Amino acid sequence: MTTETITAVATAPGRGGVGVVRISGPNSVAIAETICGSLPKPRYAEFTTFKDAQGDVIDSGLVVYFPNPASFTGEDVVELQGHGSPIALDLLCQRVMSLGARMARPGEFSERAFLNNKIDLAQAEAIADLIDSATDQAARGAVRSLHGEFSAQINNLLRQLIALRMFVEAAIDFSDEEIDFLAEEKVGEQVQGLLAQLDEIAASAQQGSLLREGISVVLAGRPNAGKSSLHNRLAGHEAAIVTNVAGTTRDVLREQIHLGGLPLRISDTAGLHDTQDVVEQEGIKRTEAEILQADHVLLISDDEAHDTAILASFPADITVTLIQNKIDLMDETPRREDNDGLTTLSLSAKTGAGLDLLEQRLCEAAGFHPEQEGVFIARRRHLDALARAREAVETGYHCLADSGAGELLAEELRQAQQALGEITGDFTTDDLLGEIFSNFCVGK
Ligand SMILES: Nc1nc2c(ncn2[C@@H]2O[C@H](COP(=O)(O)OP(=O)(O)OP(=O)(O)O)[C@@H](O)[C@H]2O)c(=O)[nH]1
Ligand SMILES: [Mg+2]
Structure with missing residues (x-):
């Protein structure tokens, strides 16, 4: 049971027009009344002054009171909206703490919202993803997740999984009777239906994860x-x-950019060749290390014989595109060729001709579909949970189909349920929660 009252500046660090100090917990009202004199009606803004222990005015602004449970955290929340001066906001925070609140940890407001069932885990993560979003699509995807579209799909799957599991378990109990419920086609069909839905959600989540994490291009x-x-x-x-x-x-x-809605981390590197120059040698070492971390390497072509050797030195699992640069010198037009699994693009870095081909190629190689509608933001942890759920359902299906083993199917369905429950936070560990919320900013 949470009893501590927490506070933090909820607006971005630095100077701004407005700065908000948020207070959440059982003492919020008493603390705010001491600072402001009195509180307005719930959810009404009132202009007031914020006073220190001596009665001197620290700042003036609006105060808004959200009584529990109808607040972001589900607790009593008061917001003091002053001017965006880092010094004044710090003084105000110090004043709140001197009256019995403590500084909130990163993400602690969102964590309390989760613990008080105001939002589920995927929604809490979407708050951080919205704040961090680098592109329009990422922001829209985060809002969709925040409004529960992703969670609704997961919960819908969970309901079906649970219903099927109950049916299978009941059928096992009746297995001595004459009718074998598990032999009916209905169970197999339902399992197949679950697999199809899992694939659909995973495909959308994969897009959402790309929107959030992008790819690294060297x-x-x-x-x-x-x-x-x-x-x-x-x-x-x-x-x-x-x-x-x-x-x-x-x-x-390194630079963070985005092309066609896909976030990219691009790295420019030292040229690869044999050299006695120690500085260049160190640069080349770093180039090689960078390539090992890459999702996609653009090999800018210079000399075919050398390029073939460089290409052969790349790790096999990295996607490579050969770039024939400087076509402006040869008066050529941009084009793309796909030969023996190697894609070559002709373009000009100088004029920008052919950059559209590069954008298409990078999006396509990443499996990113900019035109896909209704994508929600997702994280690797969600993809991982979806993959585990799928694997369990599939294994369960084979157990039933191959050997009529209803018990094994029931157990696999239970595991799938657990994996999906991790996404919304029905099943979590303190470690996982700590990891998720500690990556939030303070005040969120
Ligand atoms: N005409 C033309 N010149 C180009 C083009 N791209 C690069 N250059 C020229 O080629 C030369 C080398 O370009 P850089 O971009 O420095 O090449 P780099 O691969 O980074 O070279 P290092 O850093 O030395 O490994 C410069 O003089 C550029 O202006 C192009 O598309 N067309
Ligand atoms: Mg260079």
Whole structure:
């Protein structure tokens, strides 16, 4: 049972027009009354002054009171909305704490909302994802999850799973009777139906996870091939130094961008070649390390023989696209070729010609469909739980189909139920909750 009253500045750090101090817990009302003199009607804003222990005014602004349980956290919440001065907000927070509240931990307001059943775990995560979203689509996906679209689909699946499990368990109890309920086609059909729905949700969640996490793309290749030029073109500003001196780039340079709604972490790297220069050698080591972490490598082509050797040195599981750069010098038009599993794009980093082909290629290779509607934000942990649920249902189906083992099917359905329950937070551990909420910002 939570009894501590917590407080934090809920608005972003730094200066702004308005700054909000949030208080949640059983002492919120008493604390706020001491600071403001009195509180307005629930959910009404009232202009007031915030006073310190000596009765001097710290700031003036609005106070809003949300009595439990109709508040974000489900507890008594008071918001003091002052000016966005970091100093004034800090003084106000100190004042609230001197009256018996303690500083909230990161994500503690959302954690209390979860613990008080105001939102489920997927919704709590969506709050953080909305705040962190880097693209329009990610923000819209997060709002969908926050409003419970993802959870509703999971809960719908859970209801079907539970109903089927109850049927199977009941059928096991009747297995001595003449009718064998499990032999009926109905059970098999329902299991197949569950698998189809799991696949559908997983496909949508996969899109949501891409929206949230994006992919890492490394620009690699021989010196002077135009890696930094392409990096700058993608970043939209002159992030990297570009010269006609081979070996210009030595450090790995990273930028967060998005192309067609897909977030990308792009890295420009040192050119790959044999060199005696110790600085370049270190740069090349870093290039190689960067490539190992990549989802997709753009190999900027310079010289076919060398490129073939570089290509052969890449780990087999990394997606590679060969980029034939500088087509402006050859008066060529952008094009794409797919040969023996290798995709080659001809483009110009200098003019930007062919960048649309690159965007398409990166989205396609990542399995990202920008036009897909109704995508909700999702995390790796959700994909993992969906995959485990699917595996359990499938194993259970085979147990039934191959050997008529109803008990085994029931057990697999129970495991699938548990995996799905982890998404919404029906089944969680303190470790998981700690990990999720500690990644939130303070005040959320
Ligand atoms: N005409 C033309 N020149 C280009 C193009 N891309 C790059 N260049 C030129 O090629 C030279 C090398 O470009 P960079 O982008 O510095 O090449 P890099 O691969 O980063 O080279 P290092 O950092 O030395 O490995 C510069 O003079 C660029 O202006 C292009 O698409 N067209
Ligand atoms: Mg460079």
